[in-house]
Amino acid sequence: MIETAFTPYASLGGGILIGLASVALMAVAGRIMGATGILAGLFQPSSFSDWSWRAVVVAGMIAGPLVVMLFTGEMPAVQVPVSTTMLIIGGFIVGVGVTFGGGCTSGHGVCGMARISPRSIVATITFMIATIITVYVVRHIFGV
């Protein structure tokens, strides 16, 4: 286990930026800022313009850490407390889950909750509970 520092101001600032980006994407392109939907649509676009907006939004997201480095002089921390096997298993399950569930933290958790969508509220509560149980089981029962 890796201890992390409590960062309320940086996290609140990050959340506000995520919110501003979500509002701006709706205002400009009329789209939900959901990582799952934007990513999945990149591989089966309905047209070139459908592909291009997704591609540039994802490119912007990937450039995010580089801009942070430009201002702070260091890359944002990415500390991976789990094995490669767990990354692969977890990644695959996340992919299956978000496809059937129709969204993830950004789509359901931020945009859907902000729209007070019943599906998104139920999805968010469900995945939060499942994550709490999983982390407890993995860390404190199996002791990984």
Place this chain on the structure above:
Amino acid sequence: MRLILLFLIGLVFGVGISIGGMANPAKVVNFFDFAGTWDPSLIFVMAGAVVVTFIGYRFVLKRPAPIMDVKFYLPTRRDLDLPLIAGSAAFGVGWGIAGFCPGGALPALGTGRSEVFIFVGALLAGIFTAKFLQSALAKRASAQA
């Protein structure tokens, strides 16, 4: 012009995810680890993002259409079904195992860390497998109908 603006929107999202701590699996897993190394920071990410989006959407969705498109592409379903709940539960299990969610992992790719590429590769494999299963299930349902 439109694409430059959309790139900047993605950039703001990526910066927000990065400084908020969502791109850091250790922070994510600690947020959910009440019995261990609990770090409540991510509640501030969620609260900031939802409040700003809630207020912003009130104004934006009053307009007849977005600034640079013909209509708003909003999900219309309001029913609760098994794929929504089972899929979301599975997402939570995977998130707890790996510590990355899709919105956290995409910006994290920019750090160039190999673990992020491994996670995103597995994520895409999961998405394609699920899409294949969905179309197989839809075919079977229409064959029975």
